[in-house]
Amino acid sequence: MTTDRKPTGPRRPTLADVAAAVGVHTSLVSRVLRDDPRGFASAETRSRILEAAESLGYRANVAARGLRNARTTTLGLLLPGFTSPMYTALAKSVEEHAAARGYGLVLGTHAAGDPHETITNMLMQGRVDAMLVASGRIEDKALRRLAEWAPHRVVLLNRQVRAVKASVVLRDADAAALAVQRLADLGHRRIGGVFGPPSLDTMVRRRHGFREAMRSAGADALTVSLEGRDYAAGFSGAQRLLAAEANRPTAIFAATFPMGVGALAAAQAMGLAVPEQLSIIALHDDDLAGFLTPALTTVALPVKELGIQAVELALDMAAGGEPRRVVVPQSPHLIERASTAAVR
Amino acid sequence: MTTDRKPTGPRRPTLADVAAAVGVHTSLVSRVLRDDPRGFASAETRSRILEAAESLGYRANVAARGLRNARTTTLGLLLPGFTSPMYTALAKSVEEHAAARGYGLVLGTHAAGDPHETITNMLMQGRVDAMLVASGRIEDKALRRLAEWAPHRVVLLNRQVRAVKASVVLRDADAAALAVQRLADLGHRRIGGVFGPPSLDTMVRRRHGFREAMRSAGADALTVSLEGRDYAAGFSGAQRLLAAEANRPTAIFAATFPMGVGALAAAQAMGLAVPEQLSIIALHDDDLAGFLTPALTTVALPVKELGIQAVELALDMAAGGEPRRVVVPQSPHLIERASTAAVR
DNA sequence: CTGTTAGCGCATTCAA
DNA sequence: TTGAATGCGCTAACAG
Numbered sequence: 198m199t200t201d202r203k204p205t206g207p208r209r210p211t212l213a214d215v216a217a218a219v220g221v222h223t224s225l226v227s228r229v230l231r232d233d234p235r236g237f238a239s240a241e242t243r244s245r246i247l248e249a250a251e252s253l254g255y256r257a258n259v260a261a262r263g264l265r266n267a268r269t270t271t272l273g274l275l276l277p278g279f280t281s282p283m284y285t286a287l288a289k290s291v292e293e294h295a296a297a298r299g300y301g302l303v304l305g306t307h308a309a310g311d312p313h314e315t316i317t318n319m320l321m322q323g324r325v326d327a328m329l330v331a332s333g334r335i336e337d338k339a340l341r342r343l344a345e346w347a348p349h350r351v352v353l354l355n356r357q358v359r360a361v362k363a364s365v366v367l368r369d370a371d372a373a374a375l376a377v378q379r380l381a382d383l384g385h386r387r388i389g390g391v392f393g394p395p396s397l398d399t400m401v402r403r404r405h406g407f408r409e410a411m412r413s414a415g416a417d418a419l420t421v422s423l424e425g426r427d428y429a430a431g432f433s434g435a436q437r438l439l440a441a442e443a444n445r446p447t448a449i450f451a452a453t454f455p456m457g458v459g460a461l462a463a464a465q466a467m468g469l470a471v472p473e474q475l476s477i478i479a480l481h482d483d484d485l486a487g488f489l490t491p492a493l494t495t496v497a498l499p500v501k502e503l504g505i506q507a508v509e510l511a512l513d514m515a516a517g518g519e520p521r522r523v524v525v526p527q528s529p530h531l532i533e534r535a536s537t538a539a540v541r
Numbered sequence: 542m543t544t545d546r547k548p549t550g551p552r553r554p555t556l557a558d559v560a561a562a563v564g565v566h567t568s569l570v571s572r573v574l575r576d577d578p579r580g581f582a583s584a585e586t587r588s589r590i591l592e593a594a595e596s597l598g599y600r601a602n603v604a605a606r607g608l609r610n611a612r613t614t615t616l617g618l619l620l621p622g623f624t625s626p627m628y629t630a631l632a633k634s635v636e637e638h639a640a641a642r643g644y645g646l647v648l649g650t651h652a653a654g655d656p657h658e659t660i661t662n663m664l665m666q667g668r669v670d671a672m673l674v675a676s677g678r679i680e681d682k683a684l685r686r687l688a689e690w691a692p693h694r695v696v697l698l699n700r701q702v703r704a705v706k707a708s709v710v711l712r713d714a715d716a717a718a719l720a721v722q723r724l725a726d727l728g729h730r731r732i733g734g735v736f737g738p739p740s741l742d743t744m745v746r747r748r749h750g751f752r753e754a755m756r757s758a759g760a761d762a763l764t765v766s767l768e769g770r771d772y773a774a775g776f777s778g779a780q781r782l783l784a785a786e787a788n789r790p791t792a793i794f795a796a797t798f799p800m801g802v803g804a805l806a807a808a809q810a811m812g813l814a815v816p817e818q819l820s821i822i823a824l825h826d827d828d829l830a831g832f833l834t835p836a837l838t839t840v841a842l843p844v845k846e847l848g849i850q851a852v853e854l855a856l857d858m859a860a861g862g863e864p865r866r867v868v869v870p871q872s873p874h875l876i877e878r879a880s881t882a883a884v885r
Numbered sequence: 886c887t888g889t890t891a892g893c894g895c896a897t898t899c900a901a
Numbered sequence: 902t903t904g905a906a907t908g909c910g911c912t913a914a915c916a917g
Contacts, residue, residue, distance in 0.1 A: 289622060323553065
């Protein structure tokens with residue numbers, strides 16, 4: 198009885214401990230504590246059980262419960278990393294909402310090794326009920342195999358792949374268009390676009406929105422695509438756009454927030470006054486924007502809602518629902534700060 | 542046999558499946574797959590087992606294994622959030638190193654609810670083997686109760702509390718001192734310090750290092766402590782220090798990276814040229830520093846090592862080791878950029 | 886070298 | 902309204 202196998206403190210109380218304390222069978226305790234429809238213990242017994250569980254600090258062991266139910270009440274989240282504030286905002290939202298629904302969240306990043314392997318492992322080891330995948334770099338082929346094997350256990354975040362039926366995406370194109378429209382309204386007619394790799398689904402959509410909006414605004418688009426989408430990429434992208442003095446754009450749209458920061462740095466390094474000589478606007482908002490000089494104008498995306506919807510979709514599928522494609526309904530909106538101004 | 546309980550794809554293969562495929566007992570499969578010392582199967586059998594496991598895509602179920610072994614091979618990480626690059630760097634390091642050791646990582650942030658409750662739940666539900674706690678806001682009392690109950694399962698990150706014997710800390714005081722020394726070397730004699738809440742252990746240590754270094758440099762310290770430690774806190778802290786034109790400091794030390802960014806913004810909002818009229822230096826380094834204008838001088842802390850040591854300590858204790866206090870040996874180092882200059 | 890047995894903690898039959 | 906029995910998948914102790 199008192200054989201603690203490890204020197205790591207007292208044993209966690211189990212159902213049996215609670216049952217023994219009350220003098221009933223474990224199955225009854227189990228039913229009462231879970232509010233099982235058929236747990237109609239007498240009011241007397243019921244309250245004694247609840248009391249004992251409370252005083253012993255009983256908590257159901259998730260491993261045992263998971264084994265029995267073939268469910269883990271845990272979700273997995275795969276991120277490229279925390280480099281972008283978009284990913285940190287997403288992680289926060291997912292963690293918060295998962296917790297609200299009683300689910301744990303296990304984290305996977307690219308830093309831990311091959312992301313496809315990470316997903317497979319988590320799924321096949323029964324570590325999680327479903328994986329939320331917010332990585333654009335996993336090959337379509339790998340995702341297809343995954344979706345074939347576990348169609349109800351993989352949700353793509355802000356990415357669409359034919360073979361994967363479950364996804365939640367933002368209105369990236371609309372967001373890019375919104376930025377362009379604002380710049381056009383300010384009188385800009387030569388606008389540069391700084392984008393990340395075209396292999397990323399988000400970039401395709403942002404670029405598409407950018408192009409369409411440019412067309413209907415009748416403005417000249419100068420676009421550049423970089424390998425990365427971080428500060429450095431934004432910096433060199435902007436540098437490239439601003440190099441030729443002849444046809445220099447009067448405004449720059451950056452497809453990610455860090456790229457916007459990098460673009461701002463590049464402009465200042467080149468001695469261009471922002472916003473007097475160059476307007477800059479970035480996709481996705483972050484607190485940092487307000488503390489740059491000049492403060493960066495952004496288009497805010499409903500990232501929090503993306504996380505919530507992704508969790509909901511995953512849980513729905515775990516409960517037997519069919520995979521589906523969700524477009525987050527909330528519209529992106531402009532947050533105008535000091536990096537944009539009317540063209541002179 | 543073929544009763545898939547759910548419409549979520551094929552059942553995961555179990556030990557029994559592998560055993561059946563080879564025609565041996567499950568226990569032998571288990572031993573072989575785990576390289577158990579007593580799994581000396583014949584070379585023949587051994588290879589057939591490995592082959593079958595491979596072709597079936599067998600992966601041991603962590604819930605079953607965890608239940609049996611009373612270990613989860615999972616660690617928990619509690620963070621205030623992702624607001625500071627220090628926390629994202631830490632999360633990345635911990636995740637990466639845990640994965641390298643075969644451990645999963647479950648995430649908890651303050652956003653999910655009462656942090657103390659989060660820790661307790663994860664521990665008592667058997668969700669994790671140990672919790673790495675990187676939150677300064679949990680009350681000492683709560684930590685003490687936790688440490689009493691599970692002394693071998695809680696590791697404090699960059700925080701010391703009497704009652705908690707397991708912790709890993711950085712040389713925060715040295716880092717602050719390093720910043721001051723550099724400023725002193727540049728000829729600064731009136732230096733302002735912008736700190737977060739004194740209730741945080743890190744702040745106590747950073748402030749201590751600051752004060753001591755100021756004393757030995759014979760410089761005048763003007764310090765201010767804020768409620769927060771984010772951009773906004775740095776902004777208002779710097780504003781306060783710079784308000785009085787009379788005794789204005791010629792340099793500012795910011796106790797966190799975001800505070801450094803905020804201080805820079807404040808200086809610029811007040812029309813002060815950095816570094817000509819004011820030098821700024823911040824604790825902790827981040828990519829962003831190089832893309833501010835001017836680029837921010839920082840003192841880099843070995844955060845990656847902090848994460849690694851924390852994981853190691855947790856695993857060591859899980860294996861029966863005693864709790865201990867670890868000081869990360871790597872020294873902080875200065876990364877000089879453009880926000881610091883000799884006083885005129 | 887390999888098989889048998891038992892049990893981790895829980896939820897779910899079925900029976901009373 | 903409550904109890905007894907069973908098994909989720911795995912590993913460890915003990916046989917053979």
